[in-house]
Amino acid sequence: MFGSGKGIEMARRWMGWGLVTALWLLPTALPALAQDAAREAATAPATALAETPLAKANARIAVWDLPDVDQLPDDDYGRLVRYGRSVLVATPSHIGPNAADPAMRFAGNNLACANCHLNAGTKKFGLPLIAAAADYPSYSARSGHKATLADRLDGCMTRSMNGRPLPTESKSMRALVAYLELLGKSVPPGGKIVGGGAGRIAELDRPADPVRGAALYKENCAFCHGPDGHGLIRDPEAPALGYGVPPLWGPGSFNDGAGMNRLITIANFVHNNMPNGTSWVMPQIAPEDAWDIGAFVVSQDRPRRAGLDRDFPDLLQKPVDAPYGPYADDFTETQHRFGPFAPIRAALARLKADKGTVPNPNVK
Ligand code: HEC
Ligand code: HEC
Numbered sequence: 001m002f003g004s005g006k007g008i009e010m011a012r013r014w015m016g017w018g019l020v021t022a023l024w025l026l027p028t029a030l031p032a033l034a035q036d037a038a039r040e041a042a043t044a045p046a047t048a049l050a051e052t053p054l055a056k057a058n059a060r061i062a063v064w065d066l067p068d069v070d071q072l073p074d075d076d077y078g079r080l081v082r083y084g085r086s087v088l089v090a091t092p093s094h095i096g097p098n099a100a101d102p103a104m105r106f107a108g109n110n111l112a113c114a115n116c117h118l119n120a121g122t123k124k125f126g127l128p129l130i131a132a133a134a135d136y137p138s139y140s141a142r143s144g145h146k147a148t149l150a151d152r153l154d155g156c157m158t159r160s161m162n163g164r165p166l167p168t169e170s171k172s173m174r175a176l177v178a179y180l181e182l183l184g185k186s187v188p189p190g191g192k193i194v195g196g197g198a199g200r201i202a203e204l205d206r207p208a209d210p211v212r213g214a215a216l217y218k219e220n221c222a223f224c225h226g227p228d229g230h231g232l233i234r235d236p237e238a239p240a241l242g243y244g245v246p247p248l249w250g251p252g253s254f255n256d257g258a259g260m261n262r263l264i265t266i267a268n269f270v271h272n273n274m275p276n277g278t279s280w281v282m283p284q285i286a287p288e289d290a291w292d293i294g295a296f297v298v299s300q301d302r303p304r305r306a307g308l309d310r311d312f313p314d315l316l317q318k319p320v321d322a323p324y325g326p327y328a329d330d331f332t333e334t335q336h337r338f339g340p341f342a343p344i345r346a347a348l349a350r351l352k353a354d355k356g357t358v359p360n361p362n363v364k
Helices: 005-025 030-042 053-059 076-089 091-095 149-158 171-186 210-220 263-273 287-298 333-338 342-355
Strands: 138-140 145-147 243-245
Touching (some): 076 091, 076 171, 145 149, 149 171, 210 287, 263 287, 287 333
Antiparallel strands (some): 138 145
């Protein structure tokens, strides 16, 4: 279809701008229902179905029925919420390293929150944020402290966005929180939804293979994200406009402490959302391929975050796929990065039963 180099370049640009909307056009009929039931079972631990009529209805449709930001009145509240959505989708122009107001340059890269939290945080299995307001405040295993929604959002500011925390009282933070609170209005108390996170595809019983993943990346991803993984900035003269296609590694990407740098997260995200425009209703990348491609992407160079060895004061709370030590168990860092994870999970369950906690020696 796109034979010449110029054609490919144009397609990459076009897709970066246009394909996000394709999801809304996907058929939502029978296959969706069958897959939803299967997915519902597969994701039970993370996203159990709450017993409310609205939650039940929302579990059976391809896209959620959510409050419409555009229907809010043009008053202070409506404007704040709409500004919040804008910060989420046009992040670099508000708080990026090239934002017009130097005092607001809090993010360290030009990613948008919505490059990962797809469709402005409203896409099933596209790391949606509709339950975020209901999920906090809650205990954070990563920090060992109780976290507010603003604290959690700063987790993404310092890791996914490779930057600094946003001041709680800044307009951007207040607006993001207002937007997330509005999204959360249709979520039952306790935040139990079907379609949260990135999904839960079956795990491999072998380590994921970055070499096989490299070949699959070339075939399925390089077309948009580039052979060097650096993505496609919309306008090199105006980087605050963000990416048509965001980078997957390199200096402009998320850092090594980010959730997307964990294999289980990226493999599921890729299976359910990539190539961009794909949805969980009709995935394009087979689970086995998604694991190997994910392994390839997380093996590439990216910004490093200092002090990761102090994450998770209780090492038994550390996710099995955290790509950095120390660990409570004796498995190698390589196995924590690439799996298989089932033996690690079994060892952690034994340790939990025996010891209850394993304090992180780096946390004083
Ligand atoms: C059609 C072009 C296209 C293809 C092909 C594609 N992507 Fe993407 N990808 C995008 C776009 C555009 C976004 C941002 C989506 C948004 O902002 O709504 C994205 C977002 C992502 C993200 C989250 C943002 C980030 O920078 O980390 C990851 C991870 C990702 N893609 C991985 C992949 C992988 C792996 C493949 C190959 C299996 C792939 N993509 C194929 C266009 C594409
Ligand atoms: C590179 C991808 C990426 C980017 C960019 C990103 N995030 Fe995240 N975010 C994640 C991942 C992965 C998680 C963990 C999701 C999970 O546990 O289900 C997460 C979790 C969150 C949560 C907690 C959700 C919950 O219900 O627990 C919030 C809130 C959040 N992000 C907000 C933001 C905001 C605001 C921005 C922009 C300033 C942002 N994120 C940018 C990947 C990203």
